[in-house]
Amino acid sequence: MTVRGRARTIDMPTKRPAKRPTKLDLAKNWLPRYTGMAVDGFGDYILLTNWLGYVQRFAETFGCDVSGIGRPMQAATNSAGLSIINFGMGSPNAALIMDLLVARRPKGVLHLGKCGGLKKAAEIGRFILPIGAVRGEGTSNDYLPPEVPALPSFKLHKFVSQKLVEHDSTRDYRTGVVFTTNRRVWEHDADFLRRLKSLTVMAIDMETATLFVVGHVNQIARGALLLVSDYPVTPEGVKTEESDASVTRAWADMHLRIGIESMTGISEHGEEMRHFRY
Amino acid sequence: MTVRGRARTIDMPTKRPAKRPTKLDLAKNWLPRYTGMAVDGFGDYILLTNWLGYVQRFAETFGCDVSGIGRPMQAATNSAGLSIINFGMGSPNAALIMDLLVARRPKGVLHLGKCGGLKKAAEIGRFILPIGAVRGEGTSNDYLPPEVPALPSFKLHKFVSQKLVEHDSTRDYRTGVVFTTNRRVWEHDADFLRRLKSLTVMAIDMETATLFVVGHVNQIARGALLLVSDYPVTPEGVKTEESDASVTRAWADMHLRIGIESMTGISEHGEEMRHFRY
Amino acid sequence: MTVRGRARTIDMPTKRPAKRPTKLDLAKNWLPRYTGMAVDGFGDYILLTNWLGYVQRFAETFGCDVSGIGRPMQAATNSAGLSIINFGMGSPNAALIMDLLVARRPKGVLHLGKCGGLKKAAEIGRFILPIGAVRGEGTSNDYLPPEVPALPSFKLHKFVSQKLVEHDSTRDYRTGVVFTTNRRVWEHDADFLRRLKSLTVMAIDMETATLFVVGHVNQIARGALLLVSDYPVTPEGVKTEESDASVTRAWADMHLRIGIESMTGISEHGEEMRHFRY
Numbered sequence: 049m050t051v052r053g054r055a056r057t058i059d060m061p062t063k064r065p066a067k068r069p070t071k072l073d074l075a076k077n078w079l080p081r082y083t084g085m086a087v088d089g090f091g092d093y094i095l096l097t098n099w100l101g102y103v104q105r106f107a108e109t110f111g112c113d114v115s116g117i118g119r120p121m122q123a124a125t126n127s128a129g130l131s132i133i134n135f136g137m138g139s140p141n142a143a144l145i146m147d148l149l150v151a152r153r154p155k156g157v158l159h160l161g162k163c164g165g166l167k168k169a170a171e172i173g174r175f176i177l178p179i180g181a182v183r184g185e186g187t188s189n190d191y192l193p194p195e196v197p198a199l200p201s202f203k204l205h206k207f208v209s210q211k212l213v214e215h216d217s218t219r220d221y222r223t224g225v226v227f228t229t230n231r232r233v234w235e236h237d238a239d240f241l242r243r244l245k246s247l248t249v250m251a252i253d254m255e256t257a258t259l260f261v262v263g264h265v266n267q268i269a270r271g272a273l274l275l276v277s278d279y280p281v282t283p284e285g286v287k288t289e290e291s292d293a294s295v296t297r298a299w300a301d302m303h304l305r306i307g308i309e310s311m312t313g314i315s316e317h318g319e320e321m322r323h324f325r326y
Numbered sequence: 327m328t329v330r331g332r333a334r335t336i337d338m339p340t341k342r343p344a345k346r347p348t349k350l351d352l353a354k355n356w357l358p359r360y361t362g363m364a365v366d367g368f369g370d371y372i373l374l375t376n377w378l379g380y381v382q383r384f385a386e387t388f389g390c391d392v393s394g395i396g397r398p399m400q401a402a403t404n405s406a407g408l409s410i411i412n413f414g415m416g417s418p419n420a421a422l423i424m425d426l427l428v429a430r431r432p433k434g435v436l437h438l439g440k441c442g443g444l445k446k447a448a449e450i451g452r453f454i455l456p457i458g459a460v461r462g463e464g465t466s467n468d469y470l471p472p473e474v475p476a477l478p479s480f481k482l483h484k485f486v487s488q489k490l491v492e493h494d495s496t497r498d499y500r501t502g503v504v505f506t507t508n509r510r511v512w513e514h515d516a517d518f519l520r521r522l523k524s525l526t527v528m529a530i531d532m533e534t535a536t537l538f539v540v541g542h543v544n545q546i547a548r549g550a551l552l553l554v555s556d557y558p559v560t561p562e563g564v565k566t567e568e569s570d571a572s573v574t575r576a577w578a579d580m581h582l583r584i585g586i587e588s589m590t591g592i593s594e595h596g597e598e599m600r601h602f603r604y
Numbered sequence: 605m606t607v608r609g610r611a612r613t614i615d616m617p618t619k620r621p622a623k624r625p626t627k628l629d630l631a632k633n634w635l636p637r638y639t640g641m642a643v644d645g646f647g648d649y650i651l652l653t654n655w656l657g658y659v660q661r662f663a664e665t666f667g668c669d670v671s672g673i674g675r676p677m678q679a680a681t682n683s684a685g686l687s688i689i690n691f692g693m694g695s696p697n698a699a700l701i702m703d704l705l706v707a708r709r710p711k712g713v714l715h716l717g718k719c720g721g722l723k724k725a726a727e728i729g730r731f732i733l734p735i736g737a738v739r740g741e742g743t744s745n746d747y748l749p750p751e752v753p754a755l756p757s758f759k760l761h762k763f764v765s766q767k768l769v770e771h772d773s774t775r776d777y778r779t780g781v782v783f784t785t786n787r788r789v790w791e792h793d794a795d796f797l798r799r800l801k802s803l804t805v806m807a808i809d810m811e812t813a814t815l816f817v818v819g820h821v822n823q824i825a826r827g828a829l830l831l832v833s834d835y836p837v838t839p840e841g842v843k844t845e846e847s848d849a850s851v852t853r854a855w856a857d858m859h860l861r862i863g864i865e866s867m868t869g870i871s872e873h874g875e876e877m878r879h880f881r882y
Contacts, residue, residue: 066561071514074564078511081567100396118378120415137398138418140463140508140532147511185418186464187508230418230465233356233425236349254418283344286352289359458736458753474803475736475753480779484762491875501758525752526820542804597769 075151082148083123083133084116090152091129093311095304096145096159096259098137101296102304106132109308121145130311139187139230142255146262146270156204156269156314160307162277162295163226163253164287170250172285173299175212175221175306176274177205181257182247184229188261198228198260201269207317208271208310215306224250226274228257235280251276273310275303353429360426361401361411362394368430369407371589373582374423374437374537376415379574380582384410387586399423408589417465417508420533424540424548434482434547434592438585440555440573441504441531442565448528450563451577453490453499453584454552455483459535460525462507466539476506476535479547481597486549486588493584502528504552506535513558529554551588553581631707638704639679639689640672646708647685649867651860652701652715652815654693657852658860662688665864677701686867695743695786695814702818702826712760712825712870716863718833718851719782719809720843726806728841729855731768731777731862732830733761737813738803740785744817754784754813757825763874764827764866771862780806782830784813791836807832829866831859 080086097103103122107114110126116134120141125131131154135145149157165171181198183189188198212221227249234240244252256272263270277295279285358364375381381400385392388404394412398419403409409432413423427435443449459476461467466476490499505527512518522530534550541548555573557563636642653659659678663670666682672690676697681687687710691701698715705713721727737754739745744754768777783805790796800808812828819826833851835841 068516068561069514069564071511074511074513077566081565081570098398120376136414136416136419137422138414138416140416140418140510141414143508144415144510185508186467189464190507190509190512229468230421230463231468232418232422233349233352235352236347238346283346286347287359288355292359455758457758458755460751460753462751471803473738473740473750474805475738475755475781477736477753477755477781480733480735480761480765483758484765487758487762487875503753503755525749527752597765 071147072150075148079148079151082116082119082144083121084119085123085125087151089115089125089131090123090154091125091131092155093130093315094149094152094154094157095130095132095307095311096157097132097134098161098255100134102160102300103132103134105301105304106308128312130308138254139185139228139258142258143187143191143262146259146266146268149268150266154268156201156311157259157263157271158204158208158307158311159255159259159270159272160303161253161255161272161274163251163256163274165251165276165279165285166227166244166281167224167250169222170224170276170279172276172279172295174219174276175303176226176251176276177209177212177221177223178226178251178256178272178274179205179223180225181260182225182227182249183257183261184227185254185258186230187258191261191265196261198257199264200260200271204269204271204314207314208273208306211306211310211313215302222250226250226256226272227252228254230254235286241281252280273303273307275299349425350428353426357426357429360394360397360422361399362397363401363403365429367393367403367409368401368432369403369409370433371408371593372427372432372435373408373410373585373589374435375410375412376439376533378412380438380578381410381412383579383582384586406590408586416532417463417506417536420536421465421469421540424537424544424546427546428544432546434479434589435537435541435549436482436486436585436589437533437537437548437550438581439531439533439550439552441529441534441552443529443554443557443563444505444522444559445502445528447500448502448554448557450554450557450569450573452497452554453581454504454529454554455487455490455499455501456504456529456534456550456552457483457501458503459538460503460505460527461535461539462505463532463535464508465536469539469543474539476538477542478538478549482547482549482592484597485592485595486551486584489584489588489591493580500528504528504534505530506532508532513564519559530558551581551585553577627703628706631704635704635707638672638675638700639677640675641679641681643707645671645681645687646679646710647681647687648711649686649871650705650710650713651686651688651863651867652713653688653690654717654811656690658716658856659688659690661857661860662864684868686864694810695741695784698811698814699743699747699818702815702822702824705824706822710824712757712867713815713819713827714760714764714863714867715811715815715826715828716859717809717811717828717830719807719812719830721807721832721835721841722783722800722837723780723806725778726780726832726835728832728835728851730775730832731859732782732807732832733765733768733777733779734782734807734812734828734830735761735779736781737816738781738783738805739813739817740783741810741813742786743814747817747821752817754816755820756816756827759875760825760827760870763870764829764862767862767866767869771858778806782806782812782828783808784810786810791842797837808836829859829863831855
């Protein structure tokens with residue numbers, strides 16, 4: 049008996065010829081495979097992160113389980129119906145999770161990411177609520193033509209911004225444009241830094257543009273709240289083991305807390321978000 | 327005292343103005359940060375994988391520790407000086423690990439990946455030794471112009487192919503071209519499948535082209551041995567939870583074993599691999 | 605009376621409308637027209653060259669006839685069933701011979717070409733076994749989209765590399781990427797040289813990429829063994845009448861001999877080479 053013979057189809061009729069699966073078929077089967085959590089285990093609102101640490105802290109806070117250990121993604125859901133997913137790093141994983149979430153059709157998704165600051169206003173420890181992202185990653189080109197801007201859902205960001213204002217201790221948050229790239233090791237590259245400067249971007253990360261574009265294609269309300277964790281414009285600001293741990297100690301709790309409050313309150317107090325088809 | 331004040335520079339003189347770090351500076355500082363393993367903890371030869379399970383199986387086999395749990399990448403090194411790293415999924419992570427390995431200057435790197443078969447000859451359970459990869463991922467365009475082909479190191483693949491021939495139980499392995507993409511959910515997309523067919527590629531994955539190009543740029547001898555884990559050309563061959571577990575049970579041990587044998591024997595029996603600067 | 609005048613029409617019905625001939629129809633009719641040799645005069649394995657001198661030397665060695673004198677291509681076949689063809693120069697001729705060989709369906713084709721070295725490692729007299737070629741010639745775009753890499757058949761090159769290793773006198777051979785172009789006079793052009801450098805290619809020639817791509821399209825196992833005959837990076841290395849004669853005296857015999865040995869032994873000792881249709 050071959051391996052192939054043992055493989056079952058997904059929501060397929062048993063008689064031949066089998067139909068090609070739809071995107072929804074794939075997402076329903078794959079979201080549990082990647083996260084170890086059933087589709088209905090996820091809540092209406094979802095936080096995204098690149099670190100297992102955020103998922104663990106979330107689970108400790110709410111006394112809930114972490115699923116997906118040993119799988120590519122880990123997830124947890126609290127009793128209020130808010131979920132958090134560590135989807136890994138980089139634009140392909142960002143596109144993947146925004147495709148898989150089609151299975152759950154969440155009402156809102158907020159990415160809690162880190163970014164490198166590129167302007168004086170974006171110093172370490174600042175929060176950035178990106179109003180758009182430069183699609184330097186290529187991945188989103190598989191979803192929409194390159195001239196379509198990568199944008200968050202306005203009403204979702206408006207609500208997050210209210211939460212930021214309520215937290216005096218967050219100092220001023222920044223709004224601006226983020227450059228999303230697939231490169232991680234570029235801090236030595238003067239040409240690349242010159243290009244970043246010419247684009248007038250405030251910060252650099254590896255996921256935001258992709259999350260926005262694929263979220264738009266899949267009609268998922270989405271946003272991003274980024275924490276400036278390094279400042280690669282000056283040699284002293286380049287991320288190191290020590291500086292990264294220091295940023296995490298100082299700011300990660302606040303980052304996660306604002307994310308949780310934003311996506312918990314939005315269902316009661318946020319403006320209704322609509323998604324229009326063409 | 328600000329977070330920034332506490333961050334130390336990397337291999338920097340203490341007097342100002344600080345020099346911009348080189349790629350080597352960054353790699354030496356970041357390889358341990360991402361993997362939890364010191365630079366000299368890695369051996370001369372390195373296996374790459376996308377699954378923690380392969381690292382754990384390697385560690386059990388050789389009775390060595392797994393470092394990096396809770397970090398983005400996990401690693402282990404056996405007493406013969408062979409290392410294995412789980413670098414995660416997708417082309418940005420593939421580029422990152424090939425940049426970070428500049429810190430160690432390994433003599434050879436072999437990726438043990440999975441791929442989707444696109445031709446009848448690439449059925450589930452086959453091994454593919456890719457002779458090249460179509461750069462459909464964009465990430466490698468940040469490293470070399472798109473007309474440069476993404477290629478493995480010939481002498482490394484020549485040695486791996488000998489090991490494959492020695493293992494009767496592997497059946498015939500295939501050589502062919504892999505399409506590397508950032509999309510994961512495309513099995514429903516008839517246009518994408520038509521494009522794959524027009525390119526005459528044998529299989530599809532998410533890392534091989536990037537590993538080859540960034541390895542070339544960094545003068546690291548590299549190869550890939552891919553296991554066909556799904557056959558998305560037909561609806562029955564689309565990956566599911568069950569089919570994936572079944573492939574893992576049937577073929578993963580053999581996959582890892584051939585990788586280990588290849589990268590252990592090559593230092594004694596392979597042809598010398600050179601990397602020429604201009 | 606012209607050669608073409610003697611050629612009969614090909615498998616055409618006499619009543620109109622006549623059927624359009626297939627590629628195979630054309631190849632069967634034209635291969636003899638171009639070479640003066642009947643289709644079944646060619647062996648299972650074929651050497652390609654750009655010089656009549658190689659064909660003549662082959663014929664002297666084996667005591668066989670040279671056909672095609674006065675035609676665009678010349679050919680000879682020895683008693684072991686190995687053939688050699690001088691197909692002329694340039695990518696259009698390379699595409700032509702790989703199309704015409706569809707008539708014979710050879711088991712393997714090895715091109716014995718010359719190239720210009722672009723790196724220190726590729727000095728005059730070195731052999732290069734190209735692992736791929738940059739498709740700078742345009743011709744191959746008529747056959748496959750430009751993102752498909754131009755590659756040799758792995759198992760054929762694996763066998764040739766064994767022959768190179770056995771010949772001590774060949775010194776180390778090189779593996780690397782060749783840039784194939786339609787330009788012949790570019791040695792004066794600094795921009796062109798800069799582009800070559802940015803592509804990190806080891807050598808430059810006029811046929812390899814085309815042979816690889818058209819061979820792939822026609823499902824013909826193919827390879828190339830290139831002899832570095834000039835080193836155009838330095839003014840002293842630019843090819844002249846005298847330097848070319850000197851390279852020929854020193855290296856051409858060895859070049860041809862390794863080609864003959866490789867394509868003679870491969871039928872008994874090489875791994876089986878398969879070509880898969882969809």
